[in-house]
Amino acid sequence: MKIELDCVPCLLNRVRYEIELSDVNEETGFEAMSNALDILESELDLEMPGHLISSEVHRAVYKSLDDGDIYREKKDLSNRVARKVINELDEVIKDSFEKLVLSTIVSNSFDFGVMGHEAEVGVEDRFKKEIVDGKLTVDETDEIQEVVKESEKIAYILDNCGEALFDSLLIEELNKITKAEIILLVRGEPIFNDMTIDDAREIGIDKKVDRIFELGERAVGVNFNYLSEKTFDILNDVDLIISKGMANYESLTEVDDQYTIAYLFKVKCEPVSKSIGYPVGSNIAKLSKK
Secondary structure, rough: OOOOOOOHHHHHHHOOOOOEEEEEEEHHHHHHHHHHHHHHHHOOOOOOOOOHHHHHHHHHHHOOOOOEEEEEEHHHHHHHHHHHHHHHOOOHHHOOOHHHHHHHHHHHHHOOOOOOOOOOOOOHHHHHHHHHOOOOOEEEHHHHHHHHHOOOOEEEEEOOOHHHHHHHHHHHHHHHHHHOEEEEEOOOOOOEEEEEEHHHHOOOHHHHEEEEEOOOOEEEEOOOOOEEEEHHHHHHHHOOOEEOHHHHHHOOOOOOOOOEEEEEEOOOOOHHHHHHOOOOOEEEEEEOOO
């Protein structure tokens, strides 16, 4: 997915948010923002995929802010809310593939720093209501299930913390309907509130899959410039990629003619809305065959 003009203020808004989360002094904050602006000035091109520019901006920002796990507190908050919602809605979502998919998509709202998207206010009640009463705007779960059943190897690319607890439930269901090897892919280094291998082990989702690997160096989405050779081989070897979240959608649409991909995400901004053809707030479960 190519970058759009609306992506630029959103990107800088997220940089500002990360500076605030890091609680650095004013000089360091200005340095981080200056480095972000330098990347935009040198690389901004409307033919450039947005995730490539975003990756370079955030690699520079994280370096300026000492490469820490900036969203650590937000990750912990997300996990606490997710556990509470799951405990209260266990009877609603268990044993229903469609509801499990919907819950993983609803929880994709755990995305902090996206301009115009509110991730915290009233999130618990909102999640419960949308999981119970909500619907998939694009519902290709039947088609996805059929591909799952026919697959021998599946790559499952995680997105956010909190959300991943719902992914864990969906993976349990996948293990019931397929004998396929399931390979979990996570970020190689902290970026946003995305799952790393340590985050995966903390919630035990690594125990529900056959193997777990890191995508590669710090990057937004699935960035082939920073993808490890092992992960590249995995993606080329599996029968199905389950792609969680907007960033993975934005990046994989650049190559989705080469893979069979189940996209599961919530539309949280106008550029993605324009790309997918559905309004902001839509719950998407879409199968793209190579």
